[in-house]
Amino acid sequence: MTHTCAELFxxxxxxxxxxxxxxxxxxxxxxxxxxxxxxxxxxxGNVVDGHSFAQDAIDRGATSLVVQRKVYLADATDVAEVxxxxxxxxxxxxxVSFYDHPSADFSLVGITGTNGKTTTTYLVEHIASVAGNRxxxxxxxxxxxxxxxxxSEHTTPESPDLQKLFARMRDAGCTVVAxxxxxxxxDLQRTWGTDFAVTAFTNLTQDHLDYHHTFDDYFEAKAxxxxxxxxxxxxxxxxxxxGRELLRRxxxxxxxxxxxxxxxxAQIHPVDIAYEATRTRVTLEVRGAKVDVVYPLVGxxxxxxxxxxFGCALALGIPTDVIVDALATMPAVPGRLEQVDAGVDAPxxxxxxxxxxxxxxxxxxxxxxxxxxxxxxxxxGCGGNRDAGKRPIMGAAALAADFxxxxxxxxxxxxxxxxxxxxxxxxxxxxxxxxxxxxxxAIAAAIAEARPGDAILxxxxxxxxxxxxxxxxxxxxxxxxxxxxxxxxxxxxETN
Ligand SMILES: CC(=O)N[C@H]1[C@@H](OP(=O)(O)OP(=O)(O)OC[C@H]2O[C@@H](n3ccc(=O)[nH]c3=O)[C@H](O)[C@@H]2O)O[C@H](CO)[C@@H](O)[C@@H]1O[C@H](C)C(=O)N[C@@H](C)C(=O)N[C@H](CCC(=O)O)C(=O)O
Ligand SMILES: Nc1ncnc2c1ncn2[C@@H]1O[C@H](COP(=O)(O)OP(=O)(O)OP(=O)(O)O)[C@@H](O)[C@H]1O
Ligand SMILES: N[C@H](CCC[C@H](N)C(=O)O)C(=O)O
Ligand SMILES: [Mg+2]
Numbered sequence: 372m373t374h375t376c377a378e379l380f381x382x383x384x385x386x387x388x389x390x391x392x393x394x395x396x397x398x399x400x401x402x403x404x405x406x407x408x409x410x411x412x413x414x415x416g417n418v419v420d421g422h423s424f425a426q427d428a429i430d431r432g433a434t435s436l437v438v439q440r441k442v443y444l445a446d447a448t449d450v451a452e453v454x455x456x457x458x459x460x461x462x463x464x465x466x467v468s469f470y471d472h473p474s475a476d477f478s479l480v481g482i483t484g485t486n487g488k489t490t491t492t493y494l495v496e497h498i499a500s501v502a503g504n505r506x507x508x509x510x511x512x513x514x515x516x517x518x519x520x521x522x523s524e525h526t527t528p529e530s531p532d533l534q535k536l537f538a539r540m541r542d543a544g545c546t547v548v549a550x551x552x553x554x555x556x557x558d559l560q561r562t563w564g565t566d567f568a569v570t571a572f573t574n575l576t577q578d579h580l581d582y583h584h585t586f587d588d589y590f591e592a593k594a595x596x597x598x599x600x601x602x603x604x605x606x607x608x609x610x611x612x613x614g615r616e617l618l619r620r621x622x623x624x625x626x627x628x629x630x631x632x633x634x635x636x637a638q639i640h641p642v643d644i645a646y647e648a649t650r651t652r653v654t655l656e657v658r659g660a661k662v663d664v665v666y667p668l669v670g671x672x673x674x675x676x677x678x679x680x681f682g683c684a685l686a687l688g689i690p691t692d693v694i695v696d697a698l699a700t701m702p703a704v705p706g707r708l709e710q711v712d713a714g715v716d717a718p719x720x721x722x723x724x725x726x727x728x729x730x731x732x733x734x735x736x737x738x739x740x741x742x743x744x745x746x747x748x749x750x751x752g753c754g755g756n757r758d759a760g761k762r763p764i765m766g767a768a769a770l771a772a773d774f775x776x777x778x779x780x781x782x783x784x785x786x787x788x789x790x791x792x793x794x795x796x797x798x799x800x801x802x803x804x805x806x807x808x809x810x811x812x813a814i815a816a817a818i819a820e821a822r823p824g825d826a827i828l829x830x831x832x833x834x835x836x837x838x839x840x841x842x843x844x845x846x847x848x849x850x851x852x853x854x855x856x857x858x859x860x861x862x863x864x865e866t867n
Contacts, residue, residue: 372396372469376410376435376451379465388441389451393434398466398531407432410453412462415439421458437461463530463563473537474566477507477545480683481552481562483596484573484608486731487676488526488551490668491573493704494680499547501697502689507540509533509550511725512705512834516543527556530563537565547687554579554592563600569686570596571606571679575613576730581758590616597621606682608632608675629686631678639678646671646741657681662691666698670708670738672731706833708738711850713857718823719745721857723849725833727754727780729764732830736771745824746773750817751831752810753794755785755839762790763797772828774820775804778813780831781839810838810847815856829853 377391396408402424405411411428413436414421425442435451436442439458455461467474480495482488489511496506496515508515511526514536527550528536540548552570556562575590583589590613597605597617605621608614610632621628631639635656642661643654650667653674666677677698684694703709711721720743726735732751739747749772753762769775777794779787787808798804807813817827829849832838838847 374469376453379410379468380453380455380461381468383461383464384456385461386454387451388454389435390449391451391453393451395435395469398462398469399428399433400462400529400531402427402431405431405433407434409433410435410437410465412437412458412465413439413442414458414462437465457560459530459560460563463534463560463565466530466534467564469531470534470538472566473534473541474548476541478547478568478687479566480547480549480569480571480687481565481567481596481601481603482549482571482573482679482683483552483554483557483593484571485576485578485728486734487573487672487679488553489725490673490676490704490707491571491679491683492549492551494676494698494701495547495549495683497701498680498684498689498694498697499549499687501700502684502693504547505543505545507536507543507545507548507550509536509548511551516540517545525556526551526553527561529559530561533561533565549683552596554589555582557595558583558592562596565601567596567601567603569606569683570601570603571683572597572614572617573608573675573679574611574730576728577758577761577764578728579758580760581756594620597626599624602626604686605629606631606679606686608679609637610634610675627686629682631675631682633675637678639682641674641678644671644674648742653677655681657685657691660691662695664695664698666701667703668701668708669742670735671741672734672738673708706835706850708735709833709850711853711857713854713861715858715861717857717861719818719821719825719827719857721818721827721829721853723829723833723853724831726751726828726830729761729768732765733768733771735828735830736768739826739828743824743826745822745826747826747828748772748774748776748817748821749828749830750776750778750810750813751829752778752780752787753790753831754781755783755787755790757783759793762793766794766797767799770798770802770804773803773825774817775802776813776817776820777804777806778810779808779838780810781835782841783839784841787840810849811852811856814849814853815859818853818856818860827853
């Protein structure tokens with residue numbers, strides 16, 4: 372796949388200094404990943420200025436540079452420089468051109484919001500597959516092309532990686548792609564130039580204020596997905612004031628909107644819900660008609676996710692009866708209220724969940740309480756080098772459980788004890804909790820504390836099979852560790 376430098380920037384204001392007819396054979400924004408023939412994008416980051424790596428990129432064979440200010444390259448006069456106002460937007464624009472605008476060739480559903488994105492993309496994938504589509508999924512757990520899973524570094528990839536992935540999905544014959552669109556991605560223009568058929572909003576609660584600083588900035592980043600930059604049919608959960616503000620803007624813009632939520636004014640809302648141990652039965656009102664759905668996911672928050680996915684599927688033109696049939700066979704979403712199967716006859720139930728925000732933790736605990744006749748014990752921590760403001764709020768939220776074990780999540784480059792101190796600062800000192808920084812020991816402590824009939828919620832790490840400690844990526848999977856600790860506590864069965 373080659374294009375000339377000038378071709379990649381058609382339709383974008385820029386100044387090309389040097390030879391714009393040079394063929395570009397690849398796009399790169401990381402100097403250490405540059406290959407000969409690449410165009411290197413100099414990005415002014417929050418940590419370093421990519422312009423300072425221009426010479427490194429050229430030494431590795433880059434034949435053109437995209438810059439926000441001209442870089443003087445005395446020894447490299449044959450290198451073209453493209454001067455642009457915003458290197459990230461330019462990178463996304465060039466990536467869309469380089470891969471021949473792949474998102475125009477399938478129906479792309481973009482889902483944003485603080486919680487529920489991964490789950491909703493999985494629901495949309497499943498419904499669209501049952502409706503006869505070959506599907507792609509892009510998100511936190513990984514990227515899936517027609518059912519084949521690949522590792523992903525980000526929830527939403529950087530624009531060259533994203534457009535390349537879209538191109539592979541197009542070439543694999545995907546007709547529907549469901550992707551999570553993070554607020555970082557929207558703010559950093561990772562999706563700029565992408566065509567969405569449908570954009571959906573789940574909810575907005577505290578997270579990522581280390582990056583966005585204020586709630587309003589966080590909201591405006593999410594709101595970009597509903598702006599004129601991304602025309603599409605909209606699916607908006609209107610239970611929050613943020614959702615209602617998005618609805619107001621979409622209505623003003625004349626967009627086609629499907630509203631969802633517990634509120635009876637939503638076009639899709641529940642009129643009756645029955646939570647069972649391994650499934651949920653809901654009667655939905657869908658644009659005035661009663662529709663009974665049964666699906667093998669649990670938890671009140673999944674009612675919201677199912678409604679959002681229902682809305683997305685309708686916006687894709689999938690008939691209601693196909694959606695209902697598909698929901699009945701929905702597979703589990705990895706690490707979201709996933710029950711641990713240790714192969715032993717344990718008198719306690721252990722759930723692994725990805726709740727890592729105050730709202731998610733509150734809702735995950737409430738969901739478990741709804742399912743379990745016994746007590747609820749929660750084991751959780753908070754990630755290092757991420758929004759510290761949510762730590763004491765999560766601490767307070769955890770006390771809704773009968774017993775809490777405060778432990779480590781991914782400490783990254785922070786002192787695990789300092790993170791725990793931040794959490795505990797939000798907890799009533801008389802509350803029923805203990806601190807155990809070692810996550811395995813914390814899981815074992817929860818199992819030791821449990822009485823027959825109790826439920827244990829291991830929150831925060833979900834599908835992750837690693838723990839980030841400093842620069843180290845340690846093997847750690849809550850599901851495996853919990854299974855091992857259950858076996859240790861309750862003995863192996865004959866079949867094991
Ligand atoms: C906050 C955030 O998203 N930061 C992203 C951002 O970093 P930045 O703007 O600070 O860039 P920087 O490190 O200063 O570097 C500037 C430029 O110099 C380049 N560089 C840097 C060093 C070098 O040796 N050579 C070189 O070329 C970099 O590639 C970059 O292009 O741009 C970088 C690439 O250009 C990303 O790698 C980086 O992601 C960091 C690693 C990250 O952890 N991001 C997370 C928080 C994230 O994106 N999360 C979201 C949401 C998760 C959720 O679902 O909640 C996601 O979508 O994954
Ligand atoms: N609609 C929802 N409202 C509130 N909490 C939810 C909702 N859906 C899921 N959760 C909680 O949030 C956790 C993460 O869910 P999910 O992975 O679907 O969200 P996400 O938006 O993709 O998160 P991330 O930002 O980490 O990618 C779940 O494990 C659950 O505890
Ligand atoms: N995508 C989220 C995941 C957080 C998961 C949690 N385990 C943590 O490490 O904080 C983030 O990067 O903030
Ligand atoms: Mg996700």
